Amino acid sequence: MGLGGIGAAVLNELSIRRVRPLGLDGCTIGHDLGSSHGGSRVARQAYFEHADYVPLLKSAFDGWDRLEAETGIRCLHRIGVLLAGGIDSMLLKASLASARAHGISIESLEPSELRRRFPQFTLPDGMHGVFEPGAGFVRPEAGIDANLQSAVRSGAEIRRPSRVLGIDADDDGALIRTSQGEIRAERVVVAAGAWTSQLLGEIDPRITLVPQRKEMVWFANRGERACSSAGMPAWLIDDDGACGDGVYYGVPTWRGQEGPLGMKIGFHGPGIPVDPNVKQAVPQEIVDRFSRDMKRYLPDVLGEPIAAQSCLYTMSPDEHFVIDRLPGRAAVVVAAGFSGHGYKFAPAIGEIAADLAMKGESSLPAGFLGFARFGTKAES
Ligand SMILES: Cc1cc2nc3c(=O)[nH]c(=O)nc-3n(C[C@H](O)[C@H](O)[C@H](O)COP(=O)(O)OP(=O)(O)OC[C@H]3O[C@@H](n4cnc5c(N)ncnc54)[C@H](O)[C@@H]3O)c2cc1C
Incomplete structure (x- = not known):
């Protein structure tokens, strides 16, 4: 849920894995109410924020290249x-x-x-x-467009505007309450940007978004x-x-x-x-x-x-991303807290979130972005 810069990439990655994902967003495409508008986002790999991000950036740049080749939409300049x-x-x-x-x-x-x-x-x-x-820079609106086009071609379904009102989840699945009724899902990836805390409530007092x-x-x-x-x-x-x-x-x-x-x-x-x-x-x-x-x-x-x-x-509290299964509710994967530097990573985050949803762990080295650093762990 959430089809901004991050959620669009997650939806595309899940669709490539042939799980027929459903994408929900409360706003129409191209809206300027969230975090992924304004024409450009700086994209660099020599990363002052932390060297551990670099392998994810390399993967993300490769992902942008693949997406461009597939869709013909120029994303990374x-x-x-x-x-x-x-x-x-x-x-x-x-x-x-x-x-x-x-x-x-x-x-x-x-x-x-x-x-x-x-x-x-x-x-x-x-x-x-x-x-x-x-x-250089990536184009947020173009990236969303390319990811959603590619996802739909691979079998994803999109419902928007469809606002998620709440998620009741445990480790086995989730009931998603939306403005258009209830949906039962095996897994939910929450990529709700600035609305993540409002939607999920307090995850843990140590984790504020x-x-x-x-x-x-x-x-x-x-x-x-x-x-x-x-x-x-x-x-x-x-x-x-x-x-x-x-x-x-x-x-x-x-x-x-x-x-x-x-x-x-x-x-x-x-x-x-x-x-x-x-x-x-x-x-x-x-x-x-x-x-x-x-x-x-x-x-x-x-x-x-x-x-x-x-x-x-x-x-996020330490300005690093939060990408992990939700403590105590392993059916929910959170991809949020991008702290002003997340967009260029979208293809890599799509892969990490899809891995977490489907396998419980990612083959990309993203453990440093998990809840464990706050002293709270997702249960398996
Ligand atoms: C001014 C500015 C400059 C930036 N510069 C850079 C930069 O140079 N480089 C870089 O890499 N990053 C940069 N960033 C950060 C980057 O843009 C964000 O990290 C990224 O866009 C976050 O995307 P998102 O998908 O998490 O959020 P969003 O794009 O906001 O998407 C969240 C989506 O969830 C939907 N949603 C929320 N709640 C619900 C609900 N209850 N039901 C249904 N849908 C819901 C919203 O409608 C929205 O579409 C910048 C951000 C800003 C604001």
Whole structure:
């Protein structure tokens, strides 16, 4: 249940395994109420969040390639990702460590080389760079479309809008109460994004999945230099707190881009809890803050803000994903808590969730994302 970025990939993976899955979602396709809209998501493998994610990222990138080949829908654009930060920046240090540990091709750039290679940016003196040429961005709406088309071709059924009101489950099966009646299922994969806690109730007091609202702002291009066709990569900048406790990131304008035609900017940092049922306009002060800060980093290539949208993060207690069978209710698999960095993993998460639902364990190394780290384990 839940056919956003993650649930669509789970449905597709289950359908490939010929179990004739049923997909339920309370909203129509292409909605912008959850976490998987806005045209692009940065996709990198030199992963500062934790090196253990890298094998899953490699699997996910392969999955995107397979999905594109099968459906003809372009999902992953390898335009390169540039990370910039001070010599002690965790963004750079941990990304380099991940790349070294897993043999990911990256280029480490001294400050002078960083300025020479990427003159579009105006960065504080002494900033170093890490460039990952095989990275880029994925298109969330296109990925959902491709996964759902492929799933239906392989025998999946989709019912939407069909809101799940509750799930009564034990280890053997589940009764799903929906706005259109009850459904008995052998297994349920809950990929309900920001609504996961509302739906499942308290899993354990140690495990809170908290929705936060985040903004995306598009800026007009001043000439071609802000476009991927002119060598502008996707990017993240860690300015050592100069612009707040987090990192700015951007995805340049690319050929074939739908929606606002400009560079998309976001800020990955702490937020405040929100009710996912209340959709809010982007506050003007956020647009003003982004504009001020972009004049600092990209004064020559960006013009005025032209559009803004909000979107939801679902934060887990340690900002790592939660993918496991539900403690005490093994018929339910949870894939949630993606904490603002989950979309690019969708094909791999589809595989892990399908493995857990069908075999109780996954052949991908995803044990570090299970409930056991909180001191509570799924019963077999
Ligand atoms: C601004 C922003 C920037 C991001 N940047 C990146 C990035 O650069 N790289 C990256 O990898 N990730 C990024 N992410 C994170 C990524 O987008 C999310 O991790 C991912 O999209 C989560 O997908 P999901 O399927 O869990 O949630 P959603 O896409 O929200 O899907 C959940 C679905 O469940 C349905 N649902 C919920 N409750 C019910 C119910 N009771 N009954 C029926 N259906 C229900 C909803 O309608 C929805 O369609 C970003 C997120 C945001 C908001």
